[in-house]
Amino acid sequence: MSRFPRLSLACLWVGLLIAWRGQLLLSVDETTATGGWLFLGGVVIFGAGMAAMPHVERNWSRVAQRPFLPLFPRKRPFYPILAGFCIGFAILAYIGLAHNQFTPSGTIAWLTSLLLFLLLFAEYPADWRTTTPHHLWRLAPWRRTEWTIRIRREHLILFTILLLAAFFRFYRLAELPLDMWSDQAEKLLDVNDVLNGARPIFFERNTGREAVQFYLTAVIIRLTGLPVGFMALKLGTTLISLLTVPLVYLLGREMYGRSLGWVAATLTAVSHWHVAISRVGLRFPFTPAFFTPVLFFLVRAFKYNRRNDWLACGLTLGIGLHTYIPMRIVPLLLVVLCFIKAIWDLNEWYRKRPNSLETSSLTITFWQNATLGGFAALLTFLPLGRYMRDNPTMFWYRAATRALSDSLTPADLWRIFWQNVKNALLMFNYRGDVVPTNTIPLSPVLDTVTGVLFVLGIVYLLWQLIRWRDRRSLYLLIAFFIMLMPSTLSFAFPRENPSVVRTGGAIPLVMMIAAMPVVFLYRQTIRYLPRAGTAVITGSLLLLIIWQNYTWYFIDYSHHYRQTVWNTTEMAQVARGFADSIGDMTHVYHVAYPYWADTRLIGINAGLPGWENAITDIQQLDAHRNDPAPKLYLLHVDDRAAQARLRLLFPAGHLWRHHSVIGPQKDFMVYFVPGEPEQH
Structure with missing residues (x-):
């Protein structure tokens, strides 16, 4: 702990300002070197101040465990009957979903088997008989003479963040972007096929796409009366994008508390990276929308080892695999995180250190629940799995044409991979994607302030990991690296890396990392400045971020897009x-x-x-x-x-x-x- 805490606090803010000045100079060719040195100097000063500060919130919070019981105990005579029906319906679904068609019989069998599986293995609180009926009785309309609506501070803050997110996603949606390019034409032809009665599991037009967006858009058209056009596509993807914001809050709150959840959700709400890929009407926002709850339920499963969390993790993963190709990297991430947790727990057990963060993975129950979560994912994935078995070439075509090349030697692959990793890491602060429809070519994916906060957040994570052995830091860093791989594994076409759309799954992680210095600065500053003054300083920082993202998207990108796409x-x-x-x-x-x-x-x-x-x-x-x-x-x-x-x-x-x-x-x-x- 610093003997001069105010000096350490000054280092934090001065380091942030110097790094920001360096970030501003990075985008100008004549001052790139100067900007880089300033940025590095600011990061070092911030790190020195951080190391001298007292540690805040070392461990994540854990609530008291409630005992849970299975809905259907295995000793009941009808349990094996239900299990048999579950397996039977899954087999019927596999047979009935052949030929790339959601047939009525196959779809009903699939959904029935999935429902039976969840009923067989889901759990409920053991004390529900003494708590739930009592609360339901108190809420009964005939028991209440008056109703009171309580609006808590956290609800009001989250509602405000959602309003901000809705503004960034729906403001001028009809006119920005106005014109489409060929990818939207392919999507709308598929949507039109659905409206005319087609029910494919995998849409093979344009080298193949997963199905969720097309059925969602068709439903929107039926419900709203919109024509088969750009607005229907954009409405579906922006709604999915909006859903991501509260999910980021839940993930941040689960790992680091409400404050970080609020800041991370705010950064996600206004991020021009997330906004731009959400408003073009393609499948891009589906990856962060489904990866976030997958990670949220996995974190809860690590903390509490509740079977329902494992099942929810598998269910959301299975649905996510029906959305967009980059979701296919998530199963690998889950396996890696489980392996890291097991190694960490084994090391803690060997050193006889108490684990106050999570339940241990060194139990049979942990791996039983994890296996059930995997089966839930496989069962949800079943229709696409049947298609993958029947048409492996088409299923893997888009991914294989990017990741594989017969002309490259292992040495070439290794060299290209690390070159891709370097370029992907540079996209946050220096040089981004070159695709002119998804972004402003070469523009960093983060605004200047968030870009600085992201790098400082990486420093904060590394400090937490090295100094305090905080396993959350390792989880986030590993997840961040793996969620970049749909872009960094582009061996055949390295010019397509970095890709703002293939790395979209990293958005919630990036925003959480960028939120960490904000929360850390606020908690340290409030020790020495009045609460109101600290709130004004932190609020001004967030307002600057909001303004920069608004300017980038609604002014700069708007002009660029109109000049790029044919009218x-x-x-x-x-x-x-x-x-x-x-x-x-x-x-x-x-x-x-x-x-x-x-x-x-x-x-x-x-x-x-x-x-x-x-x-x-x-x-x-x-x-x-x-x-x-x-x-x-x-x-x-x-x-x-x-x-x-x-x-x-x-x-x-x-x-x-x-x-x-x-x-x-x-x-x-x-x-x-x-x-x-x-x-x-």
Whole structure:
């Protein structure tokens, strides 16, 4: 403990400010070296101040254990009957879910087997007979003459954070982003197939995708009446993204207490990384949304070894595997964390150190419950598992084409992997993804303040691990490293690393790590400054983070996105205007041009999914000469050959340039051919 605590506190804040100044200079080529040294110096000063400060909240909290009992004791005569039915329905489900179809019989058998499995192994509090009925009786409407609503401080804070998250996800959602690219076209065609009766387990279009998003979007369209379009996709993914925020709070609270949960949830709520990948209408936000509860229930299982937590962990993992490919790394993470816990517990037992953090893994019950959690995951995964068995090439195609390459030697793979790890670590503060639709190319995934806090949080975790042997730090660091692997394992295409979408599962971990210095600074500062002053300083820090993320997404990214993606919405408006007046969509044609707009998007935006009137060769125009109906052609500004051909074929036509609201670089040409009068 420091003999000069105020000096140590000053080191914390000065180190933070110096590191932030260095972070600001990192993005400027001329000052990168200076910024790097300043950043490093600030981190060292912060670390020195932290090491001199008294330790705060060494252990995570554990509540008193309540005894639990199985819903169906094994000694009951009907237990083996239910177990037999569970196995039988699982077999029927495996048979009935063949040929990549959610058949009614197969789906019912699958859900029945899953329900029976949970009923067979779930537990309930042993004291429910003396507590639950009493509370339910007190809550009965005929027993209450008046009702009192109590709003606790933690509820109000969490509600405020959710409002902030909702603002960042739904503000200007219809117009930002406005236009789609080809990936959304593929998704919407799959959604349209679902609406028309298709029920695949795995959607094979565009190298294959898991099913949850397509069924969710179809449900949203049915419930809201939205057309098959971009808004339906965006609404589904932003709702999933919003759900992640309270889950991050629960995870942070379970591991480090309410304060860290609130700060981590706030950082997640405003993170432009999370917001950007959530509002483009693709599957990207599903990974953090399902990985967070998986880790939450695993942490609870480690702490209390309750069977229900293991079952919930397996259930959420199984559902998550039906969402997005990066979730496939999570089973590996769970195995690694269980192995680390076992090694740690064995070491504590050997050294005769009491374990006040978690229940021990050196018991048969622990591994029994863990095995049941694994079976819950497998049973939930069963439909996709059947597809994987029937079509392994398609199931693994997207992952295999990124991670495997016949031309690379083991030495090459090792070199590329560590190069990828380095680039992935740099994406938080220096150089990010290059894909122009998901982010601003090369922009760090964190704002400047959160980026500094993240690095300081890593230092804090390492200090906790080395000085206090805090196993939570090791869990977080291992989980963080493994959740980067869907990006760092890109051996065949290392330029695709770092990827803001494949590393999306790390978002809750990154925000928790970045929240640690905030909570630590607050708890140390409040020792020497008034509570109000400390709250103002910490609140100002969070307000700066909110403003930076707002500016990045709603101003900088908004401008960048409009300049990047082709304006198929405007093309569809021109086409729809023609179809609703003197023509029809059958006689609207999109003349293809290299690296230009996707024809399918014009049809989707015009309200006709599946419309693909594309002219891929100007010789195809000759077949239109004898068609007397009015026609409309959409052409690229630089497609002189097609424009000349249309003038030759239809000399009575009219050519004009449509001026885009985005700017002249998004203009396109329109050639209108009036209809020929009918011959009498």
